[in-house]
Amino acid sequence: MAEKKADxxxxxxxxxxxxxxxTPRSVDFSQWYTDVVLKAELADYAPVRGCMVIRPYxxxxxxxxxxxxxxxxxxxxxxxxxFPLFVPESLLRKEAQHVEGFAPEVAWVTHGGNxxxxxxxxxxxxxxxxxxxxxxxxxxxxxxxPVLINQWANVVRWEKTTRPFLRTAEFLWxxxxxxxxxxxxxxxxxxxxxxxxxxxxxxxxxxPVVAGRKTESxxxxxxxxxxxxxxxxxxxxxxxxxxxxxxxxxFAKVFDITFLDEDNQLKYVWQTSWGVSTRLIGAIIMVHGDxxxxxxxxxxxxxxxxxxxxxxxxxxxxxxxxxxxxxERFEHEYxxxxxxxxxxxxxxxxxxxxxxxxxxxxxxxxxxxxxxxxVLVRRDTxxxxxxxxxALPDTLxxxxxxxxxxxxxxxxxxMDDNTHEVSSYQELKELMDTKRGFAIAPWCGDPACxxxxxxxxxxxxxxxxxxxxxxxxxxxxxxxxxxxAKTLVYLAKAY
Amino acid sequence: MAEKKADxxxxxxxxxxxxxxxTPRSVDFSQWYTDVVLKAELADYAPVRGCMVIRPYxxxxxxxxxxxxxxxxxxxxxxxxxFPLFVPESLLRKEAQHVEGFAPEVAWVTHGGNxxxxxxxxxxxxxxxxxxxxxxxxxxxxxxxPVLINQWANVVRWEKTTRPFLRTAEFLWxxxxxxxxxxxxxxxxxxxxxxxxxxxxxxxxxxPVVAGRKTESxxxxxxxxxxxxxxxxxxxxxxxxxxxxxxxxxFAKVFDITFLDEDNQLKYVWQTSWGVSTRLIGAIIMVHGDxxxxxxxxxxxxxxxxxxxxxxxxxxxxxxxxxxxxxERFEHEYxxxxxxxxxxxxxxxxxxxxxxxxxxxxxxxxxxxxxxxxVLVRRDTxxxxxxxxxALPDTLxxxxxxxxxxxxxxxxxxMDDNTHEVSSYQELKELMDTKRGFAIAPWCGDPACxxxxxxxxxxxxxxxxxxxxxxxxxxxxxxxxxxxAKTLVYLAKAY
Numbered sequence: 007m008a009e010k011k012a013d014x015x016x017x018x019x020x021x022x023x024x025x026x027x028x029t030p031r032s033v034d035f036s037q038w039y040t041d042v043v044l045k046a047e048l049a050d051y052a053p054v055r056g057c058m059v060i061r062p063y064x065x066x067x068x069x070x071x072x073x074x075x076x077x078x079x080x081x082x083x084x085x086x087x088x089f090p091l092f093v094p095e096s097l098l099r100k101e102a103q104h105v106e107g108f109a110p111e112v113a114w115v116t117h118g119g120n121x122x123x124x125x126x127x128x129x130x131x132x133x134x135x136x137x138x139x140x141x142x143x144x145x146x147x148x149x150x151x152p153v154l155i156n157q158w159a160n161v162v163r164w165e166k167t168t169r170p171f172l173r174t175a176e177f178l179w180x181x182x183x184x185x186x187x188x189x190x191x192x193x194x195x196x197x198x199x200x201x202x203x204x205x206x207x208x209x210x211x212x213x214p215v216v217a218g219r220k221t222e223s224x225x226x227x228x229x230x231x232x233x234x235x236x237x238x239x240x241x242x243x244x245x246x247x248x249x250x251x252x253x254x255x256x257f258a259k260v261f262d263i264t265f266l267d268e269d270n271q272l273k274y275v276w277q278t279s280w281g282v283s284t285r286l287i288g289a290i291i292m293v294h295g296d297x298x299x300x301x302x303x304x305x306x307x308x309x310x311x312x313x314x315x316x317x318x319x320x321x322x323x324x325x326x327x328x329x330x331x332x333x334e335r336f337e338h339e340y341x342x343x344x345x346x347x348x349x350x351x352x353x354x355x356x357x358x359x360x361x362x363x364x365x366x367x368x369x370x371x372x373x374x375x376x377x378x379x380x381v382l383v384r385r386d387t388x389x390x391x392x393x394x395x396x397a398l399p400d401t402l403x404x405x406x407x408x409x410x411x412x413x414x415x416x417x418x419x420x421m422d423d424n425t426h427e428v429s430s431y432q433e434l435k436e437l438m439d440t441k442r443g444f445a446i447a448p449w450c451g452d453p454a455c456x457x458x459x460x461x462x463x464x465x466x467x468x469x470x471x472x473x474x475x476x477x478x479x480x481x482x483x484x485x486x487x488x489x490x491a492k493t494l495v496y497l498a499k500a501y
Numbered sequence: 502m503a504e505k506k507a508d509x510x511x512x513x514x515x516x517x518x519x520x521x522x523x524t525p526r527s528v529d530f531s532q533w534y535t536d537v538v539l540k541a542e543l544a545d546y547a548p549v550r551g552c553m554v555i556r557p558y559x560x561x562x563x564x565x566x567x568x569x570x571x572x573x574x575x576x577x578x579x580x581x582x583x584f585p586l587f588v589p590e591s592l593l594r595k596e597a598q599h600v601e602g603f604a605p606e607v608a609w610v611t612h613g614g615n616x617x618x619x620x621x622x623x624x625x626x627x628x629x630x631x632x633x634x635x636x637x638x639x640x641x642x643x644x645x646x647p648v649l650i651n652q653w654a655n656v657v658r659w660e661k662t663t664r665p666f667l668r669t670a671e672f673l674w675x676x677x678x679x680x681x682x683x684x685x686x687x688x689x690x691x692x693x694x695x696x697x698x699x700x701x702x703x704x705x706x707x708x709p710v711v712a713g714r715k716t717e718s719x720x721x722x723x724x725x726x727x728x729x730x731x732x733x734x735x736x737x738x739x740x741x742x743x744x745x746x747x748x749x750x751x752f753a754k755v756f757d758i759t760f761l762d763e764d765n766q767l768k769y770v771w772q773t774s775w776g777v778s779t780r781l782i783g784a785i786i787m788v789h790g791d792x793x794x795x796x797x798x799x800x801x802x803x804x805x806x807x808x809x810x811x812x813x814x815x816x817x818x819x820x821x822x823x824x825x826x827x828x829e830r831f832e833h834e835y836x837x838x839x840x841x842x843x844x845x846x847x848x849x850x851x852x853x854x855x856x857x858x859x860x861x862x863x864x865x866x867x868x869x870x871x872x873x874x875x876v877l878v879r880r881d882t883x884x885x886x887x888x889x890x891x892a893l894p895d896t897l898x899x900x901x902x903x904x905x906x907x908x909x910x911x912x913x914x915x916m917d918d919n920t921h922e923v924s925s926y927q928e929l930k931e932l933m934d935t936k937r938g939f940a941i942a943p944w945c946g947d948p949a950c951x952x953x954x955x956x957x958x959x960x961x962x963x964x965x966x967x968x969x970x971x972x973x974x975x976x977x978x979x980x981x982x983x984x985x986a987k988t989l990v991y992l993a994k995a996y
Contacts, residue, residue, distance in 0.1 A: 052631065065580075087554070087555055091624075109614075112613075117608070
């Protein structure tokens with residue numbers, strides 16, 4: 007094992023310097039992203055095509071996302087449940103648009119044990135069909151409505167090109183599936199959940215979004231209307247951060263989901279579905295990250311405060327004891343940890359925890375102890391504060407809020423600065439060639455114009471914003487065909 | 502749609518009386534189990550062979566199990582992560598015993614989209630192989646050890662005969678996978694997690710267990726030692742409620758998981774894995790349930806206290822207002838709900854919430870309000886108490902504790918009463934013919950005796966208990982072959 011030993015020894019040596027190895031974001035955004043994902047130990051490539059392993063540090067972000075979003079989902083009256091991973095082919099094929107949208111990208115189970123299955127199964131790409139088949143059985147009377155169910159689950163889509171968190175063969179998500187008595191209630195639910203997502207993404211993830219309706223060609227396969235949240239990544243491209251679908255009665259009719267209404271009439275239910283996924287972690291990386299690596303919003307950071315004891319010779323015990331004291335003082339209120347490893351220098355640790363995006367670093371050294379203070383460093387701005395020990399409770403609370411607000415404001419400013427109303431197709435093409443930002447443009451509503459824009463510029467209509475930036479007038483002409491414009495839309499290249 | 506309407510109307514009518522339809526447990530235990538699962542709305546059959554849907558009420562039990570067990574898993578130093586659903590066939594085949602154990606019962610993915618895969622994938626039946634392939638990459642130095650990772654996930658085993666919660670093609674579980682520097686540490690970890698499970702199952706689920714080591718023929722495919730918790734169901738059969746495996750270096754050698762130790766030697770790690778699953782819900786049903794349905798241990802009951810307002814004519818508002826007041830008073834401390842539905846009678850609701858196993862029912866009627874009291878009914882004993890409103894905080898806390906202890910004591914007594922040390926093979930056979938309980942018997946350690954016992958009586962050696970019921974003497978002869986006994990074992994028919 008001599009050769010292998012040398013190999014391992016080299017790997018151990020390499021650990022020392024790994025913070026140095028992030029590709030500059032300004033040089034190669036895509037490689038920077040991959041470097042951050044791997045070196046902050048958020049995820050790793052798995053030995054299965056297109057799949058990732060979510061490592062403990064990355065999964066802890068997902069657990070915080072789950073906890074904070076799950077609370078909101080339950081506060082709005084929903085309950086969690088669990089439906090099977092497998093969907094029989096015949097069920098998937100029931101809704102024509104739905105199967106057309108998903109069949110090309112599903113994984114097929116054909117054998118169980120040593121036997122070929124009589125009917126192939128798909129590994130769920132989404133669960134409308136299997137859930138509708140159950141709703142058809144469960145829903146009988148108007149008294150059973152609304153049905154408000156959510157599921158946290160893994161789903162599989164056999165994508166050709168994949169990137170950790172952004173597009174992987176398997177990913178984790180939540181999918182809400184509701185059934186209502188009237189169209190009005192379903193519409194209200196669709197928008198309610200859209201607003202829950204906006205609240206969560208803006209107030210917990212510090213990511214500003216544009217919310218709007220998808221065009222016919224971009225909407226979910228089988229939906230009447232799809233609404234989405236669009237966020238701007240630091241390279242100017244859009245990322246769809248969540249969707250909420252008004253399914254109308256499309257699935258109800260195909261899956262025969264009827265109820266006896268109070269007026270003794272048998273009616274089809276009205277449905278919605280909505281979801282966010284581990285993609286949100288990709289958005290956090292690409293919105294808040296910088297040349298030093300990750301920068302995490304405090305609400306979902308696995309570690310909110312990292313203490314680095316400065317263990318100068320002769321002061322080790324004193325410094326460790328103070329660091330432990332501070333950790334114990336705040337560990338019930340914050341996710342706080344300390345890095346007491348002796349094999350790494352303080353400077354190495356500073357880099358390491360900046361790479362990992364921890365919002366606040368506290369440095370505790372012998373001189374600080376003597377002066378009854380600690381040094382606090384903000385991850386978002388790099389700002390250093392000297393804080394008296396007695397002021398720590400207020401300061402930690404305030405600075406965590408400031409980091410959240412600082413991240414949000416920076417992202418908001420970047421989005422605003424890179425959103426341009428364009429007045430000619432030429433201008434749109436130029437903007438998209440630079441790959442930077444969102445374009446706002448008038449559109450006639452014709453899918454043919456939309457398709458041409460996409461083919462020629464690479465940009466898609468991200469949404470028809472719920473809050474139109476301004477009123478559309480008769481002066482407004484479609485950015486592509488010059489016909490009368492019906493609405494203003496957001497366009498961008500997207501992940 | 503006239504015919505369908507009549508069908509729906511009939512179904513609506515049938516709701517009224519559904520509490521009546523549970524098969525008596527004493528008549529047909531198996532049918533009673535199925536009735537409880539379906540009628541308490543814990544789970545339902547899915548339109549996929551061998552799969553179940555976990556309905557909101559059942560899933561809420563699982564969420565409580567997750568929360569309480571996850572806390573213990575984290576307190577013992579573990580972190581959660583997520584590994585891929587799919588395992589390439591070549592990875593599964595690396596460990597010979599492991600593949601032999603699992604290959605006959607896996608689901609195979611052969612196609613992605615419209616293309617046949619170059620290599621077949623199995624849907625994970627357990628994750629040792631995929632996780633070991635990553636550990637081989639991540640672990641370099643003794644400083645990286647121990648690696649203490651847990652995963653909450655779905656797994657698939659293509660079982661021939663299935664029953665909700667007990668044996669389904671897909672189920673939910675957690676699986677811990679750890680790597681250590683020494684055998685001693687791995688052994689300690691294996692037993693630590695066994696003890697975590699015992700603590701959780703006894704103190705949160707109120708289920709007494711026997712803990713012990715599995716025989717060679719019953720241990721996990723690829724393990725050096727498997728430890729398990731065995732619980733006795735109300736029909737006397739055993740259910741394995743959790744397992745903890747000492748994997749030794751079996752997987753480390755096959756997957757080449759080495760580390761450079763402090764002495765500069767390259768060594769293989771020592772590993773463990775351990776898990777519990779949604780089977781625990783089956784155990785809760787079969788240990789605590791009775792003729793009236795479910796009886797849930799308070800720690801994991803989705804609703805701990807149900808308020809039934811007795812809305813007699815002329816008093817509706819007054820009663821509802823008091824019920825709401827009580828709910829609001831306690832909703833931050835307990836999972837408390839009220840059933841204000843007007844279409845059902847109080848008596849129907851009493852049956853309904855007993856069927857659903859809610860530990861405490863509070864009845865609030867006009868006369869109670871006048872007297873400043875409520876009526877409290879315990880689910881486990883049916884005991885009725887009249888409680889002054891001011892005494893409610895103490896009483897709720899005390900009675901919830903008493904329900905837990907009552908359930909545990911009843912189950913403990915049942916297990917003790919139905920555990921018999923047998924002194925002859927004839928006695929063992931007779932005991933197993935009655936299908937009731939555990940047998941304690943001396944065993945020589947020969948797998949051939951074990952196999953013969955299983956073939957002839959249907960009973961398996963559940964475990965070699967960690968705490969031997971008594972010392973084994975030279976007088977003790979193997980229950981099957983009459984050779985010298987090495988140990989006392991527990992035998993039972995099992996789920």
